[in-house]
Amino acid sequence: MTAVLRIVNRVLLGLAGLLLVVLGGSALAVGLGVDPPSWWIHDGRHDVLLSDADRTRWRAEGWWWPAVIAALAVAVLLALWWLAAVLRRRRLAEVLVDTGDGEGALLRGRALEGVLAAEAGALEGVRGAKASLTGRRRAPEARVRLLLEPHADPGETLTRLTTESLAHARDSAGLASLPAEARLRAAKHGPERVN
Incomplete structure (x- = not known):
């Protein structure tokens, strides 16, 4: 969609x-x-652009003004x-999980979002994380926003997000793939007093 x-x-x-x-x-x-x-x-x-004749040509007709207003x-x-x-950003309400028996189970999208955000937020150097799922329930897509600590390495954090948090979410839901968009933002570092 x-x-x-x-x-x-x-x-x-x-x-x-x-x-x-x-x-x-x-x-x-x-x-x-x-x-x-x-x-x-x-x-x-x-x-x-419009002469007087062009502007007033249809004005006397009974259908003119209703047609103009309708258009x-x-x-x-x-x-x-x-x-x-x-x-409107459509959030995915549920994800279809492959149970391996030809059937399927439905997993609430917010539950998977919560687990993904919690696991991403627990990565080293991450101060906070938010996750949302979009797409279709058979092919969800993740959007992850991370607030990084001032000392965090963005490349390493992104690698760990991909290989750990997103991989765990993909595997636990039995998905073939879980495309993701990650937005990283650095937390502002306040001044510190040194004695």
Whole structure:
């Protein structure tokens, strides 16, 4: 779901950006005196985007204003849906665990998140850890945020996170793989008084 949403976001943003650049660039070019082709929407430098006739053509029709309002309402609803989908981070409610007998068991996502965060937080040099699961219940993905002590080695911490905490979570849930995104942040070191 997240990969599809990411692709849709990039395609829609790319198309919207391309459309705005083409239309804005052409209006700027015509405004600066470039002669437009005969099929273009502008005739020349002093042409307006919408003439009085274009703006008032359908105003007397009974269907015009309801159609305009309906189209704008649909555009606003689609934009709100898109914004909500982008801002919402889906947490995985449950993970399907392979029990080896052809059946399966469901493990609460929050339970696996808690164990993963606790084990990652117990690593040397880690002051605090948070974990969340996203993706599908057959193919979960982990997001781990670590707050490192000032003396911690980020490379070694990341290696231990991968080989210990994530490996234990993957193996205990019977998953073939557990892709993870780790974000490391250093804790601020306060001044110390020396006597």
